[in-house]
Amino acid sequence: MHGISFDVAHMLAGSLVLVSFLQLYQDRLYALLNIYALHALVLALSVAWQAYVQQAPHLYVTAAIALLFKAIIIPVVLHRIIVRLGIHREIEKVVGVGPAMLLGMGLVALAMVVMLRVTMEADPLAREDLAFALSVVLLGLLMMVTRRNAVGQVVGFMSLENGLVLAATGAKGMPLVVEISIAFSVLIAFIVIGIFLFRIRERFDTVDLQALDRFRGERP
Numbered sequence: 001m002h003g004i005s006f007d008v009a010h011m012l013a014g015s016l017v018l019v020s021f022l023q024l025y026q027d028r029l030y031a032l033l034n035i036y037a038l039h040a041l042v043l044a045l046s047v048a049w050q051a052y053v054q055q056a057p058h059l060y061v062t063a064a065i066a067l068l069f070k071a072i073i074i075p076v077v078l079h080r081i082i083v084r085l086g087i088h089r090e091i092e093k094v095v096g097v098g099p100a101m102l103l104g105m106g107l108v109a110l111a112m113v114v115m116l117r118v119t120m121e122a123d124p125l126a127r128e129d130l131a132f133a134l135s136v137v138l139l140g141l142l143m144m145v146t147r148r149n150a151v152g153q154v155v156g157f158m159s160l161e162n163g164l165v166l167a168a169t170g171a172k173g174m175p176l177v178v179e180i181s182i183a184f185s186v187l188i189a190f191i192v193i194g195i196f197l198f199r200i201r202e203r204f205d206t207v208d209l210q211a212l213d214r215f216r217g218e219r220p
Helices: 002-025 029-054 058-085 097-118 124-146 150-170 176-204 209-216
Strands: none
Touching: 002 029, 002 097, 002 124, 002 150, 029 058, 029 150, 058 150, 097 124, 124 150
């Protein structure tokens, strides 16, 4: 049973890394939001499996939160924000898809090397899940850096947070109160970001970060 548990946990964690690459590849906002919903769904499945393997019922609550808020509510609300703001559907990038994917592969390799070396004494299931989680975090950071559109950066931030949740559950879980506080913190941050985007659109008629820099006088 341990072998099956090990394989399924790694398949789900590896799938989360793969979906992170799919997010990095997307150049249209609607497709990006759909892929993020898939990202959150895979996270929910991974956390639910960890709850089963670790016999930790409180992790089922975390899985339910990820499924309800991250895979359903947040993507739907972001879709509505895009329609309401009239944001361009194409995502402007700092670098092209090819270089971004190469950078992503390099970051994943770095995460694997670093995490597997510093967790040699840990449980094999936990240490490799932590390596996958660090990969998801780094890919989320890369997406934030390589996107000029504010909505794309918001999705990158939420993907990064998914990696943190995966890391916490892989390391034998977090106390339920911590998980709930993180969920509410992310929800509140999302609401604030939504209001912020409305204000930007109302004031400057754009959410493109390069255009906003020109308004600030940082670029000609």
